[in-house]
Amino acid sequence: MRISQLLSKTLRQAPAEADTISHQLLVRAGMVYQVVSGVYSYLPLGWRVLRNLEQIIREEIDKVGGQELMMPVLQPLELWEKTGRHQSFGESLFTLTDRRGRKLCLGPTHEELITELVRHQVRSYRDLPLLLYQIQTKFRDEPRPRGGLLRVREFPMMDLYSFDADEEALELSYQKMRRAYKNIFDRCSLPTMEVEADSGAIGGKDSHEFMVIAPSGEDVIIHCNHCGYAANAEKAQSIKLDGEHEPLQSLEEVATPGMKSIEEVADFLQISKRHTLKAVFYVADGDLVFVAIRGDLEVNEIKLKNALKCTDLQLASEEKVQLAGLVAGSASPIGLSGIKILADDSIKLGTNFVAGANKPDYHIRNVNYPRDFQVDLILDIATAQPGEGCPKCRESLTSTRGIEAGHIFKLRTVFSQKIGAFFLDQNGETKPIVMGSYGIGVGRLMAAAIEQNHDEKGIVWPLPLAPYQVYLCALGMDNAGVTAAAEKLYADLEIKGVDVLFDDRSESPGVKFNDADLLGIPIRLVMSPRTLKSQSAEIKWRNKEESQLLPLEELTERISKDISGFIQTKLNR
Numbered sequence: 001m002r003i004s005q006l007l008s009k010t011l012r013q014a015p016a017e018a019d020t021i022s023h024q025l026l027v028r029a030g031m032v033y034q035v036v037s038g039v040y041s042y043l044p045l046g047w048r049v050l051r052n053l054e055q056i057i058r059e060e061i062d063k064v065g066g067q068e069l070m071m072p073v074l075q076p077l078e079l080w081e082k083t084g085r086h087q088s089f090g091e092s093l094f095t096l097t098d099r100r101g102r103k104l105c106l107g108p109t110h111e112e113l114i115t116e117l118v119r120h121q122v123r124s125y126r127d128l129p130l131l132l133y134q135i136q137t138k139f140r141d142e143p144r145p146r147g148g149l150l151r152v153r154e155f156p157m158m159d160l161y162s163f164d165a166d167e168e169a170l171e172l173s174y175q176k177m178r179r180a181y182k183n184i185f186d187r188c189s190l191p192t193m194e195v196e197a198d199s200g201a202i203g204g205k206d207s208h209e210f211m212v213i214a215p216s217g218e219d220v221i222i223h224c225n226h227c228g229y230a231a232n233a234e235k236a237q238s239i240k241l242d243g244e245h246e247p248l249q250s251l252e253e254v255a256t257p258g259m260k261s262i263e264e265v266a267d268f269l270q271i272s273k274r275h276t277l278k279a280v281f282y283v284a285d286g287d288l289v290f291v292a293i294r295g296d297l298e299v300n301e302i303k304l305k306n307a308l309k310c311t312d313l314q315l316a317s318e319e320k321v322q323l324a325g326l327v328a329g330s331a332s333p334i335g336l337s338g339i340k341i342l343a344d345d346s347i348k349l350g351t352n353f354v355a356g357a358n359k360p361d362y363h364i365r366n367v368n369y370p371r372d373f374q375v376d377l378i379l380d381i382a383t384a385q386p387g388e389g390c391p392k393c394r395e396s397l398t399s400t401r402g403i404e405a406g407h408i409f410k411l412r413t414v415f416s417q418k419i420g421a422f423f424l425d426q427n428g429e430t431k432p433i434v435m436g437s438y439g440i441g442v443g444r445l446m447a448a449a450i451e452q453n454h455d456e457k458g459i460v461w462p463l464p465l466a467p468y469q470v471y472l473c474a475l476g477m478d479n480a481g482v483t484a485a486a487e488k489l490y491a492d493l494e495i496k497g498v499d500v501l502f503d504d505r506s507e508s509p510g511v512k513f514n515d516a517d518l519l520g521i522p523i524r525l526v527m528s529p530r531t532l533k534s535q536s537a538e539i540k541w542r543n544k545e546e547s548q549l550l551p552l553e554e555l556t557e558r559i560s561k562d563i564s565g566f567i568q569t570k571l572n573r
């Protein structure tokens with residue numbers, strides 16, 4: 001490809017709202033173009049990267065027996081009503097009505113549709129197992145699209161569904177897919193961490209995420225360096241730090257003028273936050289819920305949602321709290337009635353807490369559970385913190401940030417039972433098909449690759465992902481000798497199967513070198529009147545500092561040898 005003919009132009013400046021490295025570099029390198037919030041066009045260079053990723057995914061999934069198919073984006077909403085997920089997805093689901101008044105949605109995922117399909121294809125245990133997948137555009141109306149391709153509303157995704165006769169067979173499919181995922185991320189040169197995850201709106205039980213470690217990642221991973229335990233903070237368990245256990249004292253009201261937050265109250269009374277109880281109010285499916293938790297901990301809304309088994313959970317407004325006769329900033333679980341109270345088990349780790357008095361400017365000392373108040377439910381609903389104990393080995397936990405690149409779930413029979421996908425087993429008994437669901441966000445993987453592979457000058461693509469393998473930079477295009485030699489090299493490399501981006505513009509060397517670095521093409525070749533004098537060209541790898549002069553006659557051979565493994569894979573396709 002000649003740069004003079006390429007659609008996109010590079011930019012010196014990233015857009016002001018680009019807050020992650022990958023977003024800045026994708027826009028500056030002309031790989032993507034934002035249409036509206038969270039919706040992007042992939043420009044020719046970005047599209048080539050995306051296709052490389054798709055191809056790697058396809059090859060690895062086909063190796064473990066995946067069968068590729070293609071389902072529609074438009075899905076009947078009735079199917080979603082059957083599984084109840086039109087509710088659990090809520091406003092993230094794009095819905096529409098066709099001219100006949102039929103309700104449809106744009107697929108954010110395809111469990112419903114594929115289960116309906118398999119229901120009509122599978123009769124007996126002999127038709128199983130199946131690994132069915134597609135690479136297709138998905139839609140989710142995210143409340144806050146961000147980070148360029150990291151959180152978007154329309155995105156390319158590989159989604160695979162496994163269908164098995166029983167739990168053991170599901171385990172085999174699950175392990176096959178874990179292997180395939182590992183191979184995919186290895187081939188993309190992306191180190192990932194496999195972590196335990198919450199299964200969220202998808203439903204089902206066991207689930208794991210594959211995280212690319214990056215400071216810009218939206219997900220917090222809690223992990224143990226001692227035994228290897230790792231989980232998304234949404235799901236992570238921990239052994240909480242214990243509080244002080246003293247003889248129980250009597251309740252005592254204390255003035256806390258103007259003090260509302262836990263920090264203010266703890267500072268004012270000169271006690272640690274661990275010595276306080278915090279009240280947080282939520283509205284769960286329309287009902288007000290009082291949540292009590294030790295003051296040094298945070299409520300984990302995913303754990304809370306799972307505990308309440310509700311579909312909609314939001315923090316309650318101050319107005320709603322007042323309407324219930326409670327004083328925000330000094331709410332107390334003592335003497336409360338007519339409202340559901342949920343508590344984190346941390347309220348048992350400590351004694352003589354300071355809690356609200358349900359009276360402005362006052363708190364109560366020496367509050368103890370269960371002596372002074374009762375709760376409807378007590379369980380772990382706190383976010384695990386670094387420094388707490390590992391749930392497996394009790395060593396200290398640490399945390400890091402990551403980008404979720406892939407997700408795998410054991411759905412078991414949740415969908416097959418609701419949609420009615422049954423089969424006859426060896427004994428002629430009717431059983432629901434046992435399912436799993438597996439996804440890789442391809443666009444997000446592209447962004448994650450940049451988050452892990454860049455420097456101050458631009459992107460540093462791993463060879464298998466790069467849009468082109470060679471950036472051929474001809475300096476002095478007004479020199480007929482240089483032009484002729486560069487054209488010959490360009491043609492020779494292409495014949496060998498090397499993808500070359502030929503910078504044939506009459507720009508200054510500075511502009512060309514900056515673009516070469518920004519675009520992150522793995523090998524840069526420079527041909528100039530100076531190199532031509534010695535019948536050579538300069539070769540430099542994007543991820544190395546030093547460059548070297550190589551005779552023109554050896555160049556093509558040398559490059560195709562250096563990247564022969566890669567070329568071979570490409571030619572085998």
Ligand SMILES: [Zn+2]
Nearest residue numbers: 224227390393
């Ligand atoms: Zn551990």
